[in-house]
Amino acid sequence: MQVDVDLKDFSYKVFIDELSQLKFNQNVAIITNQTVSGLWLKDLLSLIEAKNLNIISIPDGENYKNFDTLNFILEQLFVAKFDRKSTLIAFGGGVVSDITGFAASIFQRGIDFINIPTTLLSQIDASVGGKTGINNKFGKNLIGSFHQPKAVYCESKFLKTLPYREFVAGVAEGIKMAIMFDKNLFKFLEKSDLKTQNEISKLIKKCVEIKAKVVSLDERESNIRVVLNYGHTFGHVIENNTNYLKFLHGEAVSIGMNMANHLAFRLNLISKDELVSIEKLLIKFNLPTRYKIKDIEKFYDKFFLDKKSSNKKIKFILPNGIGKYIVKDDISKDIVLEVLREFQ
Amino acid sequence: MQVDVDLKDFSYKVFIDELSQLKFNQNVAIITNQTVSGLWLKDLLSLIEAKNLNIISIPDGENYKNFDTLNFILEQLFVAKFDRKSTLIAFGGGVVSDITGFAASIFQRGIDFINIPTTLLSQIDASVGGKTGINNKFGKNLIGSFHQPKAVYCESKFLKTLPYREFVAGVAEGIKMAIMFDKNLFKFLEKSDLKTQNEISKLIKKCVEIKAKVVSLDERESNIRVVLNYGHTFGHVIENNTNYLKFLHGEAVSIGMNMANHLAFRLNLISKDELVSIEKLLIKFNLPTRYKIKDIEKFYDKFFLDKKSSNKKIKFILPNGIGKYIVKDDISKDIVLEVLREFQ
Numbered sequence: 001m002q003v004d005v006d007l008k009d010f011s012y013k014v015f016i017d018e019l020s021q022l023k024f025n026q027n028v029a030i031i032t033n034q035t036v037s038g039l040w041l042k043d044l045l046s047l048i049e050a051k052n053l054n055i056i057s058i059p060d061g062e063n064y065k066n067f068d069t070l071n072f073i074l075e076q077l078f079v080a081k082f083d084r085k086s087t088l089i090a091f092g093g094g095v096v097s098d099i100t101g102f103a104a105s106i107f108q109r110g111i112d113f114i115n116i117p118t119t120l121l122s123q124i125d126a127s128v129g130g131k132t133g134i135n136n137k138f139g140k141n142l143i144g145s146f147h148q149p150k151a152v153y154c155e156s157k158f159l160k161t162l163p164y165r166e167f168v169a170g171v172a173e174g175i176k177m178a179i180m181f182d183k184n185l186f187k188f189l190e191k192s193d194l195k196t197q198n199e200i201s202k203l204i205k206k207c208v209e210i211k212a213k214v215v216s217l218d219e220r221e222s223n224i225r226v227v228l229n230y231g232h233t234f235g236h237v238i239e240n241n242t243n244y245l246k247f248l249h250g251e252a253v254s255i256g257m258n259m260a261n262h263l264a265f266r267l268n269l270i271s272k273d274e275l276v277s278i279e280k281l282l283i284k285f286n287l288p289t290r291y292k293i294k295d296i297e298k299f300y301d302k303f304f305l306d307k308k309s310s311n312k313k314i315k316f317i318l319p320n321g322i323g324k325y326i327v328k329d330d331i332s333k334d335i336v337l338e339v340l341r342e343f344q
Numbered sequence: 345m346q347v348d349v350d351l352k353d354f355s356y357k358v359f360i361d362e363l364s365q366l367k368f369n370q371n372v373a374i375i376t377n378q379t380v381s382g383l384w385l386k387d388l389l390s391l392i393e394a395k396n397l398n399i400i401s402i403p404d405g406e407n408y409k410n411f412d413t414l415n416f417i418l419e420q421l422f423v424a425k426f427d428r429k430s431t432l433i434a435f436g437g438g439v440v441s442d443i444t445g446f447a448a449s450i451f452q453r454g455i456d457f458i459n460i461p462t463t464l465l466s467q468i469d470a471s472v473g474g475k476t477g478i479n480n481k482f483g484k485n486l487i488g489s490f491h492q493p494k495a496v497y498c499e500s501k502f503l504k505t506l507p508y509r510e511f512v513a514g515v516a517e518g519i520k521m522a523i524m525f526d527k528n529l530f531k532f533l534e535k536s537d538l539k540t541q542n543e544i545s546k547l548i549k550k551c552v553e554i555k556a557k558v559v560s561l562d563e564r565e566s567n568i569r570v571v572l573n574y575g576h577t578f579g580h581v582i583e584n585n586t587n588y589l590k591f592l593h594g595e596a597v598s599i600g601m602n603m604a605n606h607l608a609f610r611l612n613l614i615s616k617d618e619l620v621s622i623e624k625l626l627i628k629f630n631l632p633t634r635y636k637i638k639d640i641e642k643f644y645d646k647f648f649l650d651k652k653s654s655n656k657k658i659k660f661i662l663p664n665g666i667g668k669y670i671v672k673d674d675i676s677k678d679i680v681l682e683v684l685r686e687f688q
């Protein structure tokens with residue numbers, strides 16, 4: 001299966017379960033992490049031919065998505081005499097793809113990179129769309145660029161070794177897309193347990209199609225792309241409050257979606273039935289939907305730390321029924337606090 | 345005077361001697377260095393109105409165009425709670441404009457910046473075209489991005505305090521453009537001593553027009569933009585051999601052009617008269633044209649370190665008469681060494 005991502009300047013394809021021989025006439029570096037390389041690097045290497053093939057392995061985990069790791073990657077590329085025609089391959093989850101894309105975007109003012117995501121989260125969301133970046137002490141993804149991959153290869157087979165908790169954290173982002181854009185996908189997820197590779201591939205394809213459409217309409221997140229942050233406004237505060245330790249990103253988004261839904265319900269945007277059915281779906285996939293807020297005022301204030309907010313107005317991305325979104329930036333603080341109180 | 349830079353995605357203006365009141369409804373940071381701020385910051389501040397106005401002063405000099413200074417700038421922006429709508433103003437020479445543009449390109453995946461160059465070199469060349477970057481231990485401008493400014497303001501009055509040596513280093517890049525693209529500009533420079541502001545403004549305008557045209561044809565340096573590297577292939581090796589200490593960039597380019605011209609003469613691309621008249625013009629502006637090469641083999645090898653070369657072919661950008669260029673990548677090593685020998 002293939003999905004096209006059509007952008008103004010150029011287009012690229014997302015291949016689903018179609019990875020076969022890849023040939024390069026230039027230098028190639030595979031950027032990966034210890035975990036993924038242990039499990040799958042041998043498989044990948046058997047498929048790749050290049051003039052020079054380098055492996056750059058970085059430590060696994062969000063903590064290493066920083067300037068030091070970025071520098072480590074860049075320095076190895078210079079040592080290996082990479083030039084403007086060289087290509088990077090990101091082989092791992094979101095951390096690997098974000099930092100590889102960023103390295104590719106600033107190495108000699110930009111070289112090509114290819115994404116081969118190995119987590120469900122990055123297959124259905126992060127690997128498509130060209131958002132790259134690193135974290136710093138002020139927050140996540142605060143330094144970065146928009147740099148589109150040349151191609152993306154999503155292989156459901158790589159998910160066989162993905163821990164269940166990480167798998168369902170990816171499902172959370174799939175549920176996010178369903179609620180925002182696709183009622184049929186929501187129904188599919190209500191029926192399916194995502195136990196077979198066929199069902200998983202279907203989920204990947206549906207999500208990539210949605211993501212590709214959104215990105216082609218709004219590459220730089222000036223309007224509709226912001227909808228993909230549904231659940232994230234709340235989720236980022238939860239991640240921040242728990243020092244990014246307690247919840248996986250998708251888990252925080254799951255709770256964040258439930259909070260956003262309570263706000264949507266309060267504003268009569270969704271019915272009680274819809275509110276309940278979404279939480280039921282999240283729980284079916286063993287995703288958390290609740291988080292005890294200690295101080296609702298402090299929680300509220302942290303919305304403003306989110307880079308997606310500016311000019312002191314918070315954009316809330318809410319469901320408007322299941323399968324439709326609405327963006328609201330005029331919700332009074334009182335109403336938001338009222339909803340947050342339900343999570344105290 | 346105004347010159348338009350027309351790009352595929354968007355266009356911007358270069359204003360020459362037209363800087364007046366600038367109003368911003370957002371946060372603005374002026375990035376400058378100690379030298380420029382001491383001389384001209386008060387003048388600039390009297391012209392700028394912004395919601396919040398921050399001054400970030402970095403140390404003066406190419407040595408500080410590195411990751412540490414970049415981080416220093418970015419951290420101050422986060423501390424000052426800059427967001428995606430904030431704007432940076434680069435107020436200084438090439439170092440300030442390169443690092444400010446790079447910071448703007450990666451702060452929260454890209455914010456606006458404006459160039460107000462204060463050296464002749466950056467007014468006629470560096471500030472237009474969106475090349476941004478920093479140096480690292482492997483070389484100059486090896487990390488960076490293409491990020492176009494929102495506007496450029498070239499004020500000839502700022503050149504009043506520019507040391508003469510730096511002024512003529514800028515003239516060297518003007519001579520470069522004349523030789524490559526504009527015989528009339530070459531004749532103008534032969535006649536003029538660039539002693540009046542009028543003459544200087546004329547030079548700036550002519551060069552910005554050339555630069556704007558080249559950049560609009562080839563934003564990412566895939567073809568014609570490479571012509572602006574005339575003199576740089578040799579110049580970079582000279583800069584590298586002298587640890588970037590002995591020559592200003594424009595001075596190294598001046599010698600580099602003379603070396604390139606000897607190669608062009610050897611290949612019958614320019615006449616003896618032309619060769620001599622170019623060197624005469626460089627000397628008129630007290631620019632160096634000679635450099636004693638110790639080891640021509642080593643000098644030759646260093647061409648391959650230049651990021652503009654790839655696949656082991658060196659692109660030589662040469663004059664084809666005065667006012668016309670030619671790019672050659674098939675010149676035998678023997679011929680190049682023969683020419684280098686003239687500089688032993």
